Amino acid sequence: MCVSPAHGEAFETEVPVAIIGGGACGLTAALTLRDAGIAALILEQDAAPAGSTTLSSGFIPACNTRWQRARDVQDDVALMAGDIQAKAKQLADPAIVDLCCQMSGPTLEWLAERHAIPFVLVEGFLYTGQRRARMHAMPERTGAALMARLLAAAEAAEVDILCGAEVVELFADGDGRISGVGYTRPDGSAERVGCQALVLACNGFGGNAEMVRRHIPEISSADYFGHAGNRGHAIRWGEALGVEIRHLGAYQGHASVAVPHGILITWAVMREGGIQVNSEGERFADESRGYSEHAVDVLRQPGGEVWNIYDGRIHTLALDFEDYRQAEAAGAVKQAEREAALAVALGLPEAALSATLSEVRSTARDPFGRDFSGIPALAPPYYAVKVGAALFHTQGGLAIDTSARVLRQGGGRLPNLFAGGGAACGVSGPEVWGYSSGNGLLTAVMLGRVAGESAAALVS
Ligand SMILES: Cc1cc2nc3c(=O)[nH]c(=O)nc-3n(C[C@H](O)[C@H](O)[C@H](O)COP(=O)(O)OP(=O)(O)OC[C@H]3O[C@@H](n4cnc5c(N)ncnc54)[C@H](O)[C@@H]3O)c2cc1C
Missing domain, CATH: 3.50.50.60 (FAD/NAD(P)-binding domain)
Incomplete structure (x- = not known):
């Protein structure tokens, strides 16, 4: 060289x-x-x-x-x-x-x-x-x-x-x-x-x-x-x-790559009202900012892995994406009818997850500054994908x-x-x-x- x-x-x-x-x-x-x-x-x-x-x-x-x-x-x-x-x-x-x-x-x-x-x-x-x-x-x-x-x-x-x-x-x-x-x-x-x-x-x-x-x-x-x-x-x-x-x-990071499948889960899931929680069942940042900077926050979570949580409406929208269909076929997408079942399926503490979902549904000010107004509240059945962060390319x-x-x-x-x-x-x-x-x-x-x-x- x-x-x-x-x-x-x-x-x-x-x-x-x-x-x-x-x-x-x-x-x-x-x-x-x-x-x-x-x-x-x-x-x-x-x-x-x-x-x-x-x-x-x-x-x-x-x-x-x-x-x-x-x-x-x-x-x-x-x-x-x-x-x-x-x-x-x-x-x-x-x-x-x-x-x-x-x-x-x-x-x-x-x-x-x-x-x-x-x-x-x-x-x-x-x-x-x-x-x-x-x-x-x-x-x-x-x-x-x-x-x-x-x-x-x-x-x-x-x-x-x-x-x-x-x-x-x-x-x-x-x-x-x-x-x-x-x-x-x-x-x-x-x-x-x-x-x-x-x-x-x-x-x-x-x-x-x-x-x-x-x-x-x-x-x-x-x-x-x-x-x-x-x-x-x-x-x-x-x-x-x-x-x-x-x-x-400068670079493009991404905060939503299915683990361990390595398949990109579209950030449209977050834009439409989905959230990310860590292994303690808690949110950790404003998901609406953008997937690139959010990648750094994901890396800082225990194990560098988190869960995307969303609902049936968002799941239907995500099915428009080839990557998401592949992720579903690979078994990356979990589904649960109720919050308690979701916590069990994801191995998360039920009380913490339930508190997180209630907070997101409430009209109170979001502690991370995200504005959920104008977005339909998450409703059962719930969907989830375990994701990690990735570097996509340098800028x-x-x-x-x-x-x-x-x-x-x-x-x-x-x-x-x-x-x-x-x-x-x-x-x-x-x-x-x-x-x-x-x-x-x-x-x-x-x-x-x-x-x-x-x-x-x-x-x-
Ligand atoms: C998973 C993923 C999803 C993305 N999605 C999007 C998106 O939807 N929209 C978007 O805008 N961007 C997206 N990006 C970023 C986008 O892919 C890149 O910014 C873009 O492809 C860069 O194009 P390029 O032609 O510069 O480089 P590349 O497409 O990488 O082409 C560079 C080529 O140069 C060759 N090369 C390198 N060094 C040498 C050498 N010394 N001699 C000969 N050949 C060499 C390489 O082999 C390669 O073929 C995504 C990236 C990833 C990883």
């Missing part, structure tokens, strides 16, 4: 634009370049591109879309940017937030119209801090379905993807101009390719335990649910190139400008290096509480689009 000096050496092969990583960011950048008539080569370390994109739910926030208009959802860039910044306590780069929001509608419509990606609007509930229904997903509501569609589009557009190519080396001159990359093949051989521009689409450092311990120790004891191959290459290259690196303490990374061009420490930008998705600094501010649902794929797809456009302009 290094940056080596470029001494004007010739590369065996040359491409106009090389892209490291074949997830949502890399594929969107490559499709953009192909539409501009420019050949791009994706270098992907795995035998088949998957990335965290495949593991995700595939929900992408976007405003001003035709899917929103069809459902009379009034949304715009100012509202969307305001929601993202409110969650990030105004600490995300406003220019990048605005850019992603402005790009969001046109980019999803371009993917649908030009590349046959069939988005639908996710309706029925709102994620924390989102004032409008703006999550767009595949009809299957899975990242695997999104990735399959992106790969099919890439194949139709004749994007070159070289799999089994782990990039380990960048070649750069003294000004930081990238002239090519070196990569290893599964048989251990080393190859190189020259490029006029390089896009870093190789995500963050969630798969690098040492970097997680160093930058985000508070979540280091949680399981990592993202792609294991995302080991912080972009950040380490950025450090070697003297790039400005921001917000390494800090290389600072970029509004053309996705990587910035130097102390000002200025590198001549031909671009970054997007988890490789770039995201729009979540410096810490876990700033993650707004969808910030991951928002920056992967929109910054992939911007990086593709900018790289195309540079090499044309």
Whole structure:
């Protein structure tokens, strides 16, 4: 893993634009370049591109879309940017937030119209801090379905993807101009390719335990649910190139992964009135804040495990989600007709659980500050899933400008290096509480689009 000096050496092969990583960011950048008539080569370390994109739910926030208009959802860039910044306590780069929001509608419509990606609007509930229904997903509501569609589009557009190519080396001159990359093949051989521009689409450092311990120790004891191959290459290259690196303490945690099944239980369960209790039958934080910051509170509970408790209405809503159906089929979802039976089924102290449920049902002020007004009170039969916390992906990374061009420490930008998705600094501010649902794929797809456009302009 290094940056080596470029001494004007010739590369065996040359491409106009090389892209490291074949997830949502890399594929969107490559499709953009192909539409501009420019050949791009994706270098992907795995035998088949998957990335965290495949593991995700595939929900992408976007405003001003035709899917929103069809459902009379009034949304715009100012509202969307305001929601993202409110969650990030105004600490995300406003220019990048605005850019992603402005790009969001046109980019999803371009993917649908030009590349046959069939988005639908996710309706029925709102994620924390989102004032409008703006999550767009595949009809299957899975990242695997999104990735399959992106790969099919890439194949139709004749994007070159070289799999089994782990990039380990960048070649750069003294000004930081990238002239090519070196990569290893599964048989251990080393190859190189020259490029006029390089896009870093190789995500963050969630798969690098040492970097997680160093930058985000508070979540280091949680399981990592993202792609294991995302080991912080972009950040380490950025450090070697003297790039400005921001917000390494930011990440997407999740407070609701079924134990021991490892299946995501949608946070819609909490948004609709569900609660979390620890092994003492007690709540411990305001579940309505967001699943990311709540993950840290879950980790602090005895054993790092808690119970999601909700009712039949919420169970029915959750059945819309493929993950939840899988969790139910795997036996993760418990059901009980009465509070006493629920306490027995979950192994919780009956008096404490009963007191917790009564408190939630009462109109008294919630000790954690959650507002239950406007949400139907939990009613039997009850449902429950044992869950733990997880790290999904990191949000800090290389600072970029509004053309996705990587910035130097102390000002200025590198001549031909671009970054997007988890490789770039995201729009979540410096810490876990700033993650707004969808910030991951928002920056992967929109910054992939911007990086593709900018790289195309540079090499044309
Ligand atoms: C369980 C889960 C659910 C999620 N749900 C959502 C959601 O619904 N909405 C949302 O917005 N976000 C979600 N996220 C976050 C989202 O998945 C990521 O933010 C997004 O996929 C990042 O896209 P990417 O293209 O940057 O990275 P990836 O999709 O991870 O792609 C990066 C690629 O780079 C490759 N790579 C890495 N290093 C190298 C190298 N040196 N050489 C060659 N290849 C390399 C990797 O193999 C990988 O294929 C979720 C994450 C998880 C884990």
